[in-house]
Structure formats: structure tokens, C-alpha cells
Amino acid sequence: MNKMFLIASVMAVGISTQVMAAEKVSCGLNNGKKATGQPIPLGAVVGKTGPDDFSSSAQAASAYFKCVNENGGINGRPVEYTVVDDQWNPEIAAQLASKLVQDKKVVAMVGSTSFVECGANAKLYEQAGLMVIAGVGVPRECFQSKNYVPMNTGPRLATTMAAIYANKHYKAKKFVCIAPNIPGLGEWACGGVRAWGGKEGVVSETILIDPGSADASSVILQASSKNPDAIILSLSKGLLIPMLAAAEQQNLGKKIKFLAPASGYNVEVPKAIGPYWKDNFDVSLEFHPLDANTVENTNWLALMNQYGNKKDQRDTFSQAGYLSARLTTETLLKLDPAKITRASVSEALRKIVDFKSELLCRPFYIGTGKRHNANNYSRVASSTGTGWAVRSECSAVLDPELADVQLDEQQLNLRR
16 A cells, blocks of 8 residues: 555544644645635535545545635635535435525535535525535436536446446356445436446346445445345445445355445445455545645645645545635636636636546536536546556546537537
């Protein structure tokens, strides 16, 4: 295990470390001057309390904006960042978003991550002319809105990439996809495997579970009874770990390949699932490997150490929040600080067609399309028992549903 992965692992479990203390953090104007002007309101909706804690993206965005505020702000104006918890409840998500939009008058949403808020609030954001640079989009609605822009590939593409990898490397032809029974999520996420598989002679069945009360042993036995070559756990980290434990009890890992989308890519997972799954559990990645010893990955970790909390997770969704905050900050810095409004911010964000980051497989764009899924390349990593080993390089996710997105990219001269 290399130095950077050790750093990430230590911080992920909340243990204090001084390793990153000497690293110089880069953000915003980098001038070391505290911003004292009129605050610029930004917001985020996350699902923190519920079946799983889904807030690391906003944690990273918060750390980034704290750094920005200590380094000149947005040309002198500090960011006022408000994060609210929808508790995995669409009604609460709608209420909280309304307060941010109407009362706080946020000029953009940044770093949001939720299983329910896209469907609840997409119309509100469009009617308000408000752009959402989400850290992580989850259900289908997050990727079907003109004003909602997720930084991640999304569960459908991530799940599909896992299946593509299993088919290519393990010759898997029969899949079972397990996903939460949440409208616009489970059936849609697993549907990518069926859509891609229909052209490849691959079959896939879907099992939808109640994320709040599913019995892992029963679900795994149901899935294994279908005699699949591979089982894809399209679930959040807190749900897939018990599933793998149940599969291990039945020794199913010896005859069935187990995979997951990026929700399983977390520095805590390999140790949590144990040595049984060494080289036997694969996940797709939405961003750069967590242990990459590159300039921007090092900056993300150093920023989290200096401006975040020790208990904030350093996971792939944290990388997404960091990117959403960086993209928004760099966009705001190009505007006249005295004329930053919701309309001017939305217009500027839509003009982004070449946002570059080492954390991404290729440049990110927004544009004026009817929907957004710009991050549509992925790679795969396997558990080593204590960490992760990258098994493939970036490649396009072959989901037929991306046809309209690819057309937008052609019109922007972004296809290659």
C-alpha cells in the first residue's frame, strides 16, 4: 500500500494525522487573505440521516469553500454555504429546497447528494432558473433535468460498467442486479445492464429491496437461486457490506462474481468486508483512484485535512464534492463580484465546455442540453483485502440511453 492510500485510510476512520500538514493547499485566489465582503449564498441538499449517511460530497464542498473564504473569497466576497439534510424523505427535501431557493436566495446549489431530492425539486430549480452542480446524482431525475448537473457518472452507468467488466474479464453472461426500491432509481440503475446486455447476448434480472428493512441473507439467497454468473450490488456502502457478509456465509464468492458501482468504492470497504473478498469484489470508479499520488488528488486530501473535519469521509463522493465546489468557484471568479446573481451564475455555468481535472477521465462540460451526464467514462478496481487495485483504464460506458448526450457532445465538438 502506498503512502497516499495510507493517508486516505487513516483520515477515513477519523484518526488524526500530521502527514498532510505540510502540503500546500490550492483553492480560489490562493492569496491568504480572509474574505470580508457581502456573502454569496450557495446551498446543498443531502441525505445524511436515514438508511445511510450520504453527505460526504457536501462535506468536501464545505471544506473547499472554507478554504476559498480564507484565500480571498470570490474576489473579496465570502461564500455562505448552507447544507440541509432531507433525511431520505422527499417531502422534507422539497421543504428544505424551497427555503434555500426562496428564503436564502441561493445563487446556485453545489455538492448536493441525495436519493430523493432530484425528483422532488427538479421543477422548482428549473422554474427558479437555478443551476445545481451536484456532487453526486443518484436517481434518474438527477440526470434528466436541464438545471441539474451531477459531477458523477451515476448509478446506472456505474452499474453498467461493472457488468461490462464482468462480461469482458470473467465471461459473465447472466447477471442479477440488486438495487433499492426507490422510484427512479433501482429499476433504472439495473436497466442499464439490460439495455447494454440486449446487444451483447447478456441477460439480467433485477431484485429491488426496501433499503430500510431488507434482510441481507434472504436477498442474497434469492439472487443466488437464479444461478447467475455475477451479482451486481447497486446499493449504497451501508447496504452492500451486509450483502457481502451474507454471501460470504454461504461461500457464494467462490462460484459467483460480485461487483458494485462506485458506491462501493470507499477506503473503509476492503477492511470491512475482509480477506475473503480479496481479488473477488470489483467496483467501478467515477473519478481518479483514491490513492492516486497526483497533484489534484493530493490537493483534495490536503484540503480535507486542513479545512474539513476529521470524521468527514475521504471517499469517491468526497472527490465529487471537491470538484463541484472547484468548478463553481472558478466560474464565480470570472464574474463581476458586484453583479453576481442567480441569473448571471446560471448563464456562466451553462457556458462551461472544457473543465479539466486529473480526477476526471476527460474534460467536463455543462452546455445548454435538456439533461446532463457529462461524466460517462469509467474504470474498475478490485479489493485487495486492505485497499484497492485499479484493474482497467478509463473507457466509455456503452449505455444506449446516452444517445442524446452523445449528440450534445458532437454538437459541442467534444466527442473523440
